Each structure stands twice: as C-alpha cells, then as structure tokens.
Amino acid sequence: MRLVISWLRDFVDVQASPGEIAGTLALRGFEVASVETLPNHETHPELPDGVIDFEVTANRPDCLSVMGLAREVATAFDIPYAPTHVTGGAFVPDGESDRIRVTIEDAELGPRYAGAVADITSAASPAWMTSRLQAAGVRPISAIVDITNYVLIERGHPMHAFDLAKLAGAEIRVRRAKKGEVITTLDGVERKLDEEMLVIADRDRAQAVAGVMGGAASEVSASTKSIVFESAYFKPASVRKTSKRLGLKTEASSRFERGADINGALAAIERAIAIMEFIGAGKVSGPIVDRYPSPRQSLTLHLRRARLASLLGVTVPDADVTRILDGLGLTVRAAGDGWDVAAPTFRVDLVREIDLIEEVGRHYGFDRLASTFPVLTQPASPPDPRIARDQLVRRVLTAAGLSEAVTFGFIEAKAAALFDADAAQTVAIANPLSAKFDTLRPLLIPGLVDAVAHNRRHGRPNVGLFEIGTRFTPQGETRAVALALTGAVTEHWTGGARDADFFDAKGLVEALGAALGLPLQFETTTVPYLVAGRTAAVLSGGTRLGVIGRVTPSIVDERGAPKQDAVFVAELDLDAAAAAAPAHAGSVRPLPRHPFVVRDLSIVVDAALPAEIIRGTIQAAGAASTLASVGFFDRYQGKGVPDGKVSLSLRLTFQADRTLTDAEVQAQFDAIVAALIRAHGAMQR
Numbered sequence: 001m002r003l004v005i006s007w008l009r010d011f012v013d014v015q016a017s018p019g020e021i022a023g024t025l026a027l028r029g030f031e032v033a034s035v036e037t038l039p040n041h042e043t044h045p046e047l048p049d050g051v052i053d054f055e056v057t058a059n060r061p062d063c064l065s066v067m068g069l070a071r072e073v074a075t076a077f078d079i080p081y082a083p084t085h086v087t088g089g090a091f092v093p094d095g096e097s098d099r100i101r102v103t104i105e106d107a108e109l110g111p112r113y114a115g116a117v118a119d120i121t122s123a124a125s126p127a128w129m130t131s132r133l134q135a136a137g138v139r140p141i142s143a144i145v146d147i148t149n150y151v152l153i154e155r156g157h158p159m160h161a162f163d164l165a166k167l168a169g170a171e172i173r174v175r176r177a178k179k180g181e182v183i184t185t186l187d188g189v190e191r192k193l194d195e196e197m198l199v200i201a202d203r204d205r206a207q208a209v210a211g212v213m214g215g216a217a218s219e220v221s222a223s224t225k226s227i228v229f230e231s232a233y234f235k236p237a238s239v240r241k242t243s244k245r246l247g248l249k250t251e252a253s254s255r256f257e258r259g260a261d262i263n264g265a266l267a268a269i270e271r272a273i274a275i276m277e278f279i280g281a282g283k284v285s286g287p288i289v290d291r292y293p294s295p296r297q298s299l300t301l302h303l304r305r306a307r308l309a310s311l312l313g314v315t316v317p318d319a320d321v322t323r324i325l326d327g328l329g330l331t332v333r334a335a336g337d338g339w340d341v342a343a344p345t346f347r348v349d350l351v352r353e354i355d356l357i358e359e360v361g362r363h364y365g366f367d368r369l370a371s372t373f374p375v376l377t378q379p380a381s382p383p384d385p386r387i388a389r390d391q392l393v394r395r396v397l398t399a400a401g402l403s404e405a406v407t408f409g410f411i412e413a414k415a416a417a418l419f420d421a422d423a424a425q426t427v428a429i430a431n432p433l434s435a436k437f438d439t440l441r442p443l444l445i446p447g448l449v450d451a452v453a454h455n456r457r458h459g460r461p462n463v464g465l466f467e468i469g470t471r472f473t474p475q476g477e478t479r480a481v482a483l484a485l486t487g488a489v490t491e492h493w494t495g496g497a498r499d500a501d502f503f504d505a506k507g508l509v510e511a512l513g514a515a516l517g518l519p520l521q522f523e524t525t526t527v528p529y530l531v532a533g534r535t536a537a538v539l540s541g542g543t544r545l546g547v548i549g550r551v552t553p554s555i556v557d558e559r560g561a562p563k564q565d566a567v568f569v570a571e572l573d574l575d576a577a578a579a580a581a582p583a584h585a586g587s588v589r590p591l592p593r594h595p596f597v598v599r600d601l602s603i604v605v606d607a608a609l610p611a612e613i614i615r616g617t618i619q620a621a622g623a624a625s626t627l628a629s630v631g632f633f634d635r636y637q638g639k640g641v642p643d644g645k646v647s648l649s650l651r652l653t654f655q656a657d658r659t660l661t662d663a664e665v666q667a668q669f670d671a672i673v674a675a676l677i678r679a680h681g682a683m684q685r
Contacts, residue, residue: 001064004135005050007154011070011083018050024076025069028362031055038135051135059349061258065156068346075327075363092116092273094266095287100164100228102289105175109198110210112233113174114265114290116273117164119226120144120282129279138251143281144220144227147272149251156346157231157260157268158252160200160208164226166218169203172228174210174291181206185213185248197242198234211239211256212248226285231269233262241431259348262296298331298342303356305338311354312361313372324363325356386479389516389574390468393481396515400508402464402483407447409470410437415446418555420528427472440472444482445529445569446559449551452484453561462487464500468574480546482571483508486561502534505548505568509538512572517581522548522612529555530569538572543580546572596628596655597665602685603676607637607646614648614680621675622668628655647685 062068074081148159177193198210211234240257331342343350432438466483488497513520525537530549557563634649676682
C-alpha cells in the first residue's frame, strides 16, 4: 500500500515528515518497504510531497487504504482523526430508481450491492486527483474510472462503473455464473466461468466477475453518456477462489478476498458521487439503490483489565486503553472488570479478546513493556521425540557432506505421476496457488530431484542434498527423510574423484540406520521411477522403510537435469523407522569387556545371489549371543572361478559376555558354512 502523505493529511493533521511517520508506524507493527520524498512538491505545493510504501499483512485489509492508515497515524501521534477534505455534492438518498433495477439472487456470496445512475460529462480529472493516483501507483484513465480508483485507494472499498446503455434491460442481477458461461474481461481475455463463481449480470449475460474485474462489453468509454456506479460486498472466500481459478489478481480482488467493510459500501458510493459532482464530471440521477437483506452488526468483545496486564506484563492506564481503542475507530464502554468494545465491520481481524490486547500493546508501545517471564501455571510439556530424532538425522547427513534442502509441500500432479504416485493415493488441492502446486507431495523425492536439476542448471556439477519433511496421502501424514546424489564424490588429495554410485546412497542409509539403532536389511525390488537392477528396498525386522536407487534417465531429463546425469536417491519413512526400532535403540551400553574372535570365510556362490541374502543366512545360522558382525571385504570373478559364479570373502566377528573358546567359535563357524552349502549350494574355498 503506497501512502501519499498529502492525501493522508486530508484525514489527520500530522506535521511529521514521511520518515518520521514511517518510523513511528514501524514501531507499531507495520513493515515499511520504502520512503520516498517527491521533489516536485518544492515548486508545486499542490503536488504530493512524499510516499511511504507499506507491506500490509493479510489480516489488515482496512490498512489497504488512506483512511485505515490515517487512523493508525492519529492513534500513534495522539492527534484527532478528523477528515478535512471538501468535495461538494448534495446528500443523495437511497431508495428505488426508475433507471436501474437491482436484484440479489445469491445473498450468500453477494450479501450487499449498491448502485446509482449518473449522467456524465466529458470533464477531465483534475490535476490534484491524477497526481495523487500516480503517486499511489495508479495510472489515470478517465474521470469516472479515476474516481472509482480514487475511492478504492482512499477508503479501501473497490468500486466499478458500467455503461448504462450497454446493460440489457437496464437491470443488474447478482447471481452465480451459468454452466459454460464466458465473459471477456477488461483486459481483453475471454474467460470461462463455472457455477461456483459470482457474477454481476444484466438481463441477458454476465457483465463482470464479482469482486475481481469488470467486463469489456459494458466498459465506460468516451461515448458513454450515463453510468451505473457499483459499490458492493462479496464473500471473501468466493472472491479468493474465483481469482485463483481464473488466474486473475487485481487491486479489487486483493481487498475483497481479505475482507472489505460490508457497512462501507454505501459510504463509498456516496463519496464517489460527491467527487464526481465536485469536479464536474457528472450528476447523480435518482436515489442510490441499496440491496442489503441481512444487515451486519458490529461484534462486541469484552476486554478484561487483569487479562490485559497479565499478557502485556505491565499495567496500562485506563485512560490510555480508552484513547487507543477510540483512536482506532472502536467504540469503548467501561464494564466492571474492564471494557466492552464494539469492533467495527472494517476491522475484520478483531474477533477475540487477545486481538484487543494486541492493539493496546502496539500503540502503548512495545518499548514500554517490561522484559518478564510469563507466569507458568503447570510444567512445560516434554518435547516431541520427533524433534530430537530429526536433529539426529540432520547431524548424520550433514556430517556425511550433504546439504539440507527445503522444498515445497505442494508439487504438480504431473510430477507425482512421474514418481509412481497412484492418483488414488494423492491429495489434490481444491484451490491451488497455480498449476505447478496443485497436489500435496506423496513423496519427498520429486522435490529433491527438482532441486538437483536446479543446481545442475546453475553450473553445480556435484550435488548432494537431503530433506526431512512431511508426506501426504488420503490416509494421513507421515514424516520422512530423503536424499539425492549426483556428480563426483568429493575429491581428496590422497586420490582422484570418482562418480557417486548406488553404494554411496546405500552407505548413507546404513549410517542413518546405525544412528537410529535400526538393524537394516536390503532386498532387490522394482520401482517404476528407479533403474532396474540398481534399486533396493530398505527393511528393518520385516518392516519396509523405503527405497534406494538410481532415478531413470527419462525422468531426470523430464525434470530439467542433463539426461546423462546419474541421480541416486533414497527415502525412508521415519515414523515407520521409529516404530520398528528395538526397545534398547539409543540406550547407552558399556564397551565389551571380553575379547572378540575373527574368522575369515571365502565361498563360491551364484553371481546373481544378492549379498544381503547371504548375510541373512549367516545371521540365522549363527548364535545371536556370539555372532557380533558380518562383513564383506572381497569379491572376485575370473580365473579359477566357474562361469556364472563369484567368489566372496567375508569376515565373521564372534564375541560374548565371556571369553569364547576355539571349540565354541569353530562350532559356530562350521554351522554357518553348513547353512550356506545347504541354502545356496556354496563351496568353501
């Protein structure tokens, strides 16, 4: 919101500089984007002298106007809020017009609509109006359009003007769009409407998309003789949904979707008529037609004196409480232990007592609030165990050289489909921000692959990323960790670099398993988005936790990375991992007091036999109390090994809570060899 200082002074007699005004409001919770002094004011005093650009939060639509910010300035500087602008124009009654008929057919989406007919002239907008509009970032067009834009900026209430001669039947109907109905909006684009959208129509067709943009068919032009001013209120959710579905964001929609003042519609149209007559651009013809079937009353809130002091940590004098709330346009009445406060309809953010406390705290001054600890009435809740788990995962992966990525929880449906997300297992967003964010992610991998592609497009040859985040399915949410690798493993002075491979990703998963106290197993599997033969499922105790593998080149190319890049990914379900973890996982155990015994074993088995199957056979045959670990340290194919076979060398470590004898170790060793021969036809070398 660009606040023109000379415009502000129409409402409050503040003599501070633009910088002082900006600084004062910044201390009261407003974000100031820029402060600009306009040099032409020195030689032309009638021109604006300065502009402050505010970033207004979504909960304060009233501050998307000069009047709203003027109330804040008046309260902050403790000066009267007293509009001084003179517009001329006589009082216009409301009633029935013999020139336009207004009907509300959908009071849910359009609860108020006011219209007035005016006969216009060819008068141009005066310099004071066009200069203010330009300073506020609005391009002057014509007197009538400039008036509607002027009221929009001044009062925060969007308006529109129709060419009366172009309205079939001299009629306005506030209704939902018909199935398949189309309209060409003022930007010249033909837009298809649906039955959830509210339109302003004449007898025959839609003439405007309610709260978003008018239609080209009834646009005010140089040949227009009579107009219909529109000032209305539309349901915020309806305008927001319509704006996003049409991909059409306007100054009007940005205000209506946040919540305009339903009781400000009549005042806005009266202001427009007054300006029109003051500048000689036209004259109203007949009364204002105001359709308001269910008038809305101000919300009354109770503010407790003790609660105010408790939350702010300081006792605010009653006089200051009344001054602040009165200055902001609220009606305050003393009531026993505090005050009854009527929140006007232009303050859509005031719905609870805490909201009033925030207003008092802002304008009393955050700098005057003592630094105190809140009073605790009960012990703090223990931290969520997932926090410590996620921190552990983060430490392990960053220590392994990966960088943490944070991607969107929304992805496009096309990306979800590429990564084998069954449409029945995805959650579509009913009102997406755009087509690229129309689905809640069922996996973390798609976002990481896109992040890898982004890095590769920007010249990063070696990328290692991980992300901890939430996944979504119709059954609910799960917490997961995913990682992605491409390029070379970090080069070291002791040797050259090499390309990352499947086993690098597998090693990272094994490091996670060790940190989480999970015994992991790996088995071959098939996943459509991963390369066959370079894919494994990750299990623990029979529970499937996730997958590891290389992303297919076609998907890598589709997501924007070079097709020749080998991108290795892994994803683990952290919630399932926590459930599968042994009871003693994470507990502290003393170092072994007794020596271990190492035996090496070389066997010849089928080359297609996965090493994990062999490991499982050995662990099943060995005594759980003595077989401490199984490791592979050599793999050989060639001379002396039959075709289709492979020689594997393993290192078996035995250890117990006592000193093992050679006979005990040998018995275990023989049992393992026998199990390998029996299960896999292994030959000992």
